[in-house]
Amino acid sequence: MRVWRQLTDLVARHGSAALITVHDVKGSAPREVGAHMVVRPDGAFHGTIGGGQLEFRMLDAAREMLAAGRGPAWIVDQALGPDLGQCCGGRVKILIETFDKRDMEDLAPLVAAEDGSALFEVECRMEDGRVRREISSTVGDDRWAGWHETHGEVRTPVLIFGAGHVGRALVLSLAPLPFSVRWLDDREGAFPSHLPANAKAVRLRDPEAEIAEAEPGSLILVMTHDHPLDMAITAAALKRGFPYVGLIGSATKRARFEKRFRELGLPEDTIRSLVCPIGIPGITDKDPAVIAASVTAQLLQVRERGGAVQNLSPLTASNDT
Incomplete structure (x- = not known):
């Protein structure tokens, strides 16, 4: 406050x-x-x-x-x-x-x-x-x-790529918490008319530039409407080495993305650092508000530790099919 x-x-x-x-x-x-x-x-x-x-x-x-x-x-x-x-x-x-x-x-x-x-x-x-x-x-x-x-308060920067149902629920979930949210989507009219005070909506023009200009300690969440766009953003974020890079998706989506990341030459430990599915293991409900609550708790854990997600099996749940 x-x-x-x-x-x-x-x-x-x-x-x-x-x-x-x-x-x-x-x-x-x-x-x-x-x-x-x-x-x-x-x-x-x-x-x-x-x-x-x-x-x-x-x-x-x-x-x-x-x-x-x-x-x-x-x-x-x-x-x-x-x-x-x-x-x-x-x-x-x-x-x-x-x-x-x-x-x-x-x-x-x-x-x-x-x-x-x-x-x-x-x-x-x-x-x-x-x-x-x-x-x-x-x-x-x-x-x-x-x-x-x-x-005063130190707010952890969060970049959310995608203004779909989960993105909207997540922005609301983060509203009262010590995060500064940059919310990005490339579609006209994607954002609601009212935003929480800690969130800024930005029309996405250049995903790689957004990743390049993000603060080093930023937490990255990728949940756009387009899988190739997800791929490009996630690869760029993993290369930068942020403390948290989360991709909404299933085990199948992760496997496909991992194959492409290897083709791009990303190291195995970098690929393993990807959080996909996102959220706390054991919570499997796909309702956007439930996913948002689970992801919010995970981001608070990362913020508390000042580092990457630990003890997380990436294939224990699914955010989509």
Whole structure:
């Protein structure tokens, strides 16, 4: 979640908003330091600090603070034990802040930094009961005597070739997740009129150029309407050595493509790296939404490991016939 963008949008629309942050964790807790919730005056919210009684109580506190008007920040020191009905066993400090339109100028640099593509560090300290934040130009300056926060998000680039039923389902499945999607199809009118915020639709003109210009850590999914086009895109992607190259298809399709890849001179280990069929082994339902969910889980595994798919038998399922 882009917390500063979300916060300023809610302030602009509703006049005020609260920010709940997991400030410190000792032992076991449902969320990590830096987890956020943004709360509207009516109690609606975005994000989570882990659910359960802890989240319920912090939401109540945020609503009370918003009802009282912009004021000092609260830090709640809470044990995650029997009094909450939670058995995590750890202890957390929760920071709750309120904002209104007077804060928009101070929030603007944070929104601008968050709109970039990288993580950024913020120096924080308490001033007159409220948190003052400065982007990391002052890191190392002892006068701050406060703490650091890390904001922003690193999105893994995903190229999806093909805007058919599975492509559409996959783009929707990836929408709330830390991926940046470049969605490509060579057909006019192939894309829906509305796209998720993390997706960009591109009319495919030159498949090899798209592969050549893709970031090295991109994840590639090939599912076009045309098998020769699939072949060309997949071969180019395998030659580049991306951490994940997935091709929708059956065992028969894979075998045919492998034969052609050998004729093109691709090494055997490169050919073996192809993920086809795509998705988690053992899920065989061919409904587009099911395939999309399975592939999304697989991409999250690859992202978590920072590398290629492991322990996957490529012939355990089929995405088409």
